[in-house]
Amino acid sequence: GAGVSQSPRYKVAKRGQDVALRCDPISGHVSLFWYQQALGQGPEFLTYFQNEAQLDKSGLPSDRFFAERPEGSVSTLKIQRTQQEDSAVYLCASSLATGRSTDTQYFGPGTRLTVL
Amino acid sequence: AQTVTQSQPEMSVQEAETVTLSCTYDTSESDYYLFWYKQPPSRQMILVIRQEAYKQQNATENRFSVNFQKAAKSFSLKISDSQLGDAAMYFCALGAGNMLTFGGGTRLMVKP
Numbered sequence: 001g002a003g004v005s006q007s008p009r010y011k012v013a014k015r016g017q018d019v020a021l022r023c024d025p026i027s028g029h030v031s032l033f034w035y036q037q038a039l040g041q042g043p044e045f046l047t048y049f050q051n052e053a054q055l056d057k058s059g060l061p062s063d064r065f066f067a068e069r070p071e072g073s074v075s076t077l078k079i080q081r082t083q084q085e086d087s088a089v090y091l092c093a094s095s096l097a098t099g100r101s102t103d104t105q106y107f108g109p110g111t112r113l114t115v116l
Numbered sequence: 117a118q119t120v121t122q123s124q125p126e127m128s129v130q131e132a133e134t135v136t137l138s139c140t141y142d143t144s145e146s147d148y149y150l151f152w153y154k155q156p157p158s159r160q161m162i163l164v165i166r167q168e169a170y171k172q173q174n175a176t177e178n179r180f181s182v183n184f185q186k187a188a189k190s191f192s193l194k195i196s197d198s199q200l201g202d203a204a205m206y207f208c209a210l211g212a213g214n215m216l217t218f219g220g221g222t223r224l225m226v227k228p
Contacts, residue, residue: 033215042120042207042218043161056214089159093216104151105216107161 002026004108006092012114013082021077021111025094032075033105034067035091043091049075082115089113118143118210122219129198130227136183137193137222139208148212150184150191155205155221164206167191200226 005024013019025032031050035043036059045059051072060067064083069075079086089110095103119142129135141150152164167175167184174182179199183192195202203226208219 031214035216040221042209042220043216045215045217048214059215091159091161093161103211104163104166105211106163107153110159112159 004092004094004106006090006108006111008111009109010112010114012116014116015082015084017082018078018080019082019113021079021090021113023075023077023092023094023108025073025075025092026096026106027073029094029096029106030072031095031097031103031105032069033093033095034075034077035093036061037089037091037110039088046077046090079113082113084115087113087115118145118148118212118217120208120210120217120219122208122222124222125220126223126225128225128227129195131200132197134194134196135198135224137195137206137208137224139191139193139219141189141191141208141210141217141219143189143210143212145212148210150182151209151211151216152180152182152191152193153207153209153218154202155207157204161207165193195224198226200228202226 034046037043048056049069064080066078091110092108093105095105148169150167153161165177179196205221209216
């Protein structure tokens with residue numbers, strides 16, 4: 001089946017604009033993760049969903065970041081009033097089961113966000 | 117809290133030769149897994165290999181193998197018979213709880 005898909009692949013926003021990034025996980029995958037990858041660095045955890053429940057949002061950098069997964073499949077990461085430091089690649093990953101450390105996470109191609 | 121350290125920002129290998137990428141980690145968790153992911157310029161993270169921390173036997177996937185030293189908290193990746201398509205960023209990651217913690221990455225260049 002298809003892998004994890006993300007849209008858009010590229011997004012340019014003016015400082016202060018709101019943006020919404022979409023993730024379509026692998027069909028049937030229970031767990032969904034968002035990561036932020038700054039240029040030249042490894043990804044950093046943002047938030048985790050098990051089905052529609054957001055079980056961990058400890059990595060969200062500020063209250064301008066909001067994620068949802070209302071029907072337990074597609075997820076949206078929303079960033080309000082974007083700032084230049086939000087410029088990064090946003091990666092989405094999904095795993096089949098309950099998100100325990102034993103489960104392999106499969107990644108999408110990411111959305112590169114540039115805030116001018 | 118977990119930390120993962122990759123001390124080699126860049127590595128270079130001649131095609132068909134062998135290269136080893138280093139990774140050290142720290143965690144207080146007893147149940148964890150370790151992963152190596154490859155990220156080519158397309159940005160898609162691709163799983164290369166995974167290791168269960170409770171297993172002493174080192175994982176192997178074709179040309180890729182790991183040297184897992186649990187006491188030393190070391191998890192290196194060996195790539196044998198390197199190919200041009202192996203050129204990419206390689207990330208070591210620790211899976212504990214419900215998240216992955218990544219190292220800073222090693223850029224691997226393969227010379228023809």
